[in-house]
Amino acid sequence: MKKNKTMIVTFLAPAVIMFAIIFIYPIIRTVAMSFFKIEGVTDPVSKWEFSGFANYIKLFNTQLFRISMWNIFRIWLLGGIIVMALALLFAVILTSGIRFKSTFRAIIYMPNVVSAVALATMWLQYVFSPKFGLFKSIGDFLHWEWLSKFQWLNPDHLFLALLVAYCFGMVGYHMLIFASGIERISTDYFEAATLDGANKIQQFRYITLPLLKGVLKTNITMWSVSSAGFFLWSQLFSMVVSNTQTITPVVYMYQNIFGAGNSMTERNSGIGAAVGVLLSICVVIIFVVCNKIFKDDDIEF
């Protein structure tokens, strides 16, 4: 046993040391930084000015930060509902034995392969364009004035535009996870249900959905993680200067650490760290709630 202990320690040590250096140390440092005023992100500790909860108080009193939290919440909730619903729908259709299954799957997954920069440019400069955009052309063709006149990119609708574009890109990824979950379910259940006279919708409601609970939890977790770090799309939808409709906490954090736009603005990495801490707390809350709602799989199949 004693010999084993040495081996356990020897083999665990690398992983533990790496974990401590790469995860524990930055977490502790970030939490500590959030209580200081720090101009440059790599300033030595001797240059830090202790400020207590001032960073947190400033964040809660700043309208722009509150807006960014509201935006990320909207993206998470509305985007989550849209993406999960569409992904599940496509997954069910794809696994229902239609023809050209892999072609459709590839098409729906395609946006994940294309660079986000290219996708966002396509949406911003082409699809949503009020002059020659895809939606405008469709509106003109169908004589739907509400569609051809709709200003997707003005300050009132930019969030909607961002949501549509982002969800378009995310459906394929979550669809694949759902599809693999559905394919794991034995066809015996569906055959038996068909024999018993259950229609497709009933089969979905009473067989597919309950057995997909674990997969749904995985999907929501993945979605929450990617939403919390929402940065690139926000940047791409408001080039150079950020926008009230698209700013997210991570963008706000970036501005406080590296400065905003082309202007020389005040920098404080302490505020950036505080944003990080608050975001982490939000993510933990979401996970706890998710775990409460979707208790561990009690169905074995």
Next chain:
Amino acid sequence: MKKKILSALLCVTMVSAMLTGCGSGGDAPAASAPETEKEAAAETPDAETEAPADTAAENEGTASAGGKLVYWSMWDAAEPQAQAIAQSIEAFTAETGIEVDVQFKGRTGIREGLQPALDAGTNIDLFDEDIDRVNTTWGSYLLDLEDLAAANDYEATANAGLMAACREVAGGTLKSIPYQPNVFAYFYNMDIFEEAGVTAVPTTWDEFLDVCQKIKDAGYTPITNDNAYIASMFGYHMSRLIGEPATEEVVKNGDWDNEAVLKTAQAYEELASKGFFSDTIESNQWPAGQNTELAMGSAAMYLNGSWLPNEVKDIAGEDFHWGCFSYPAVEGGVDGTEASNYGAQVFAINAKSTNAEQAFQLITYLTKGEADKLLSDMSVGIPADSNNAEWPALLSNVKPVMESLSTRYPWGAGAEANADMTPIIVENFTKLCGGSLDAQGFVDALKAAGN
């Protein structure tokens, strides 16, 4: 037992190898760097422990080779500026025998990476970025260049105004050398002006309104803009009224009751109500306005930097005639057309550089004579060397404007001085220009944001 000692040893080796390889692990403290890296650091005092592994390897190599200059550039390798600089550096090396390791980091690469790299002691001799960022954000890392400039008689052929600007932002001493000067003013389509019967550029607000009316009557959109630059119109108008320092105070302290705010809003409400803005100004996400309206010839004026003709040259075509005028003066205002945001990219030398003289030699080479001309030609930019009197044809009308300026505004004339307010100003000012918000509504929205 032997086997176990061996495996334990292997484990330790593996861990140290991993740590060495992952030396770039973001927040990993320098103190935790393993022996191997410390030894490397001991050989080269400037070797870093935190910068990306690839540059680490390169720098260690360069330092031991001795004398090779390391230059971190703000340009992306594909940009014309980078191509011109790379070409000139090759010529410089051929001429002087000084080798240069130029690393094109791009805007964000420099902005995010330079300070951490300098803090970690990375071997960087010189770098470049915007005049304000270099001198303010990175001011404490810069070598004072007064002696080097005097010894090399640098200023004999330099742009005096920009050299003065460099001294001003560095607190009275020279810490950076300007190149690629730029000016932020109204850029316009001369053909539209001509067609509309406008014979002289507007210098006052009334003349400006008059010009807009003529252009509108001729069937064109007088003014367009994009989300990226629209706040500058607010900043310029405010600064014309009360000066830039006062504008910056208003923006930073949220003093939206200042009557200049309402006056500015009223002026723009008038422009909007007369239909002088593009119909789609609220939806213009950069670069939609500059590309599809100004460059395509449907809109006449755009408040932007002198980089604009270069950015849209492939769309606008060679026969596009660029005009330029400084933001008009307003009645009862503090500043006139002599004030504007102008500046440059600047080179600076790392205070810790051991090759400062060679670095200055390179800077001199790049900002003068043939190299300066090459950069100006390839990037349709303004030359830095006063002997290069001939500006690129697209910018020939910018020269008188640049030469008429004496007061320097920082970026956006103060409108973007408060990062917490910029998006809110942009949103509401955009609505004001689009006509969906009136002047009082604009002021109220800004006031509400302070709560």
